[in-house]
Amino acid sequence: MVYISRQEHFNAAHKLHNPNWSEERNREVFGPCANANWHGHNYDLIVTVKGRPDPETGFVIDLKQLSTVIRTHVVDEVDHKNLNLDVPFMQGQLASTENLVIAFWKILQPEIERISAAKLHSIKLYETPRNFVEYFGEE
Ligand SMILES: Nc1nc2c(c(=O)[nH]1)N=C([C@H](O)[C@H](O)COP(=O)(O)OP(=O)(O)OP(=O)(O)O)CN2
Secondary structure (H helix, E strand, O other): OEEEEEEEEEEEEEOOOOOOOOHHHHHHHHHHHHOOOOEEEEEEEEEEEEEOOOOOOOOOOOHHHHHHHHHHHHHHHHOOEEOOOOOHHHOOOOOOHHHHHHHHHHHHHHHHHHHOOOEEEEEEEEOOOOOEEEEOOOO
């Protein structure tokens, strides 16, 4: 079994805000991330797929195809967008890094299985160079 990864990048704005809470409670829990006028991040997204190399190509998955799937179905939806306002699949959800990777998994898993025999193994998302989340599809 070989694990193969593709890294992509996007920029997006958001705020961490629970609409059921007062502004004071939001500020207390989320600090400056609750700033009403938004803030932005340079996100790095690493998608890892696992499988056996095809005997004819030597590929687990064609990385060009993997990149196209990630860009078409995720990056194009979030890049230079406001995650709270502009992204349909984040509506009604807190725009945390955790909720983003879960949403990305739901989108990417069927698309990857549609183009290859490989399986999605993990999605790692860096919100800052020091804050990142990794998801393996577990409930
Ligand atoms: N569990 C989570 N905690 C936090 C999240 C998150 O998505 N999940 N997000 C944030 C903020 O949006 C952001 O990541 C914090 O930015 P910042 O504090 O500026 O982090 P930096 O790494 O850039 O700065 P340091 O000074 O090194 O902390 C907060 N929490």
